[in-house]
Amino acid sequence: MNRNLSTAEAIKRWDRFADTYASTHGEHGDIHKEVFLNPTIFSLAGQLHNKRVLDAGCGEGYLSRKLANLGATVTAVDYSLRMIEIARDRKSMELPIEYRQGNCEDLNFIEENNFDLIVSNMVIQDLANYKQAFQEMYRLLIDGGIFIFSILHPCFVTPNSGWEKTADGNKLHWNVDNYFYEGAFEQPLGNEEKIVLFHRTLTNYINSLMETGFSLERVEEPKPSKEMLEKYPSFEEDLRCPDFIVFKLRK
Ligand SMILES: C[S@@+](CC[C@H](N)C(=O)[O-])C[C@H]1O[C@@H](n2cnc3c(N)ncnc32)[C@H](O)[C@@H]1O
Numbered sequence: 001m002n003r004n005l006s007t008a009e010a011i012k013r014w015d016r017f018a019d020t021y022a023s024t025h026g027e028h029g030d031i032h033k034e035v036f037l038n039p040t041i042f043s044l045a046g047q048l049h050n051k052r053v054l055d056a057g058c059g060e061g062y063l064s065r066k067l068a069n070l071g072a073t074v075t076a077v078d079y080s081l082r083m084i085e086i087a088r089d090r091k092s093m094e095l096p097i098e099y100r101q102g103n104c105e106d107l108n109f110i111e112e113n114n115f116d117l118i119v120s121n122m123v124i125q126d127l128a129n130y131k132q133a134f135q136e137m138y139r140l141l142i143d144g145g146i147f148i149f150s151i152l153h154p155c156f157v158t159p160n161s162g163w164e165k166t167a168d169g170n171k172l173h174w175n176v177d178n179y180f181y182e183g184a185f186e187q188p189l190g191n192e193e194k195i196v197l198f199h200r201t202l203t204n205y206i207n208s209l210m211e212t213g214f215s216l217e218r219v220e221e222p223k224p225s226k227e228m229l230e231k232y233p234s235f236e237e238d239l240r241c242p243d244f245i246v247f248k249l250r251k
Helices: 007-023 031-045 062-069 081-090 130-140 202-212 226-231 233-239
Strands: 052-056 073-078 097-101 115-121 141-152 162-165 171-175 183-189 193-199 215-220 244-250
Touching (some): 007 081, 007 193, 031 062, 031 233, 073 081, 202 244
């Protein structure tokens, strides 16, 4: 744990890690997005045709491409310049997606009341000032607009959480510790890089969203479906403890 790590440091690492990260992403993102996050996000988002959508923290852009393929006009921002370069390279000409480099904590180059829907997939835990990011999302939505975001589940993915294993590697149970710690911690991603994550409690997330003015419409803790378990049996262990939580809010 290291309270001095900032959004700027987190982005430096995303820049360095962007090519490796992008290499794990195809049409459906990576395997966790295919199994857990895409089904949840798209079922919460509803009809996308002619919707103006912001993909906040778009990474290499698979979600922007999916949204645009379903008829949305997409603005996509990421603070990592390298991610934006990759996303631009991966976009086909005809898709209505505009990629911009920007920090979700301050998107002052975008006018207020601009979007019907904002999606932010696995980004809010990567930035230091989540309250400011929520305020930005609120400012950018039209009245009645929807904000959907996914994060690592803050009750289970905490600094130093992980499986307790027997000597021969069997998973006994998932350990959680330091739940009330608020701030940055590092987590290995791949073999080369440690990314910076910011932990907050579930109450702080929910209270901040309400203080910003959002109404909570739905919360999901995605589990693998039967079909996904047939395709990827190793996800059986995710029926024991959720990795992710997804919020749907209305302005
Ligand atoms: C876990 S990746 C998710 C990317 C993408 N949403 C997806 O689902 O594939 C997190 C992304 O958030 C971006 N990011 C982190 N902090 C950000 C910030 N303050 N503003 C904008 N993007 C940020 C990173 O550069 C990285 O591309």
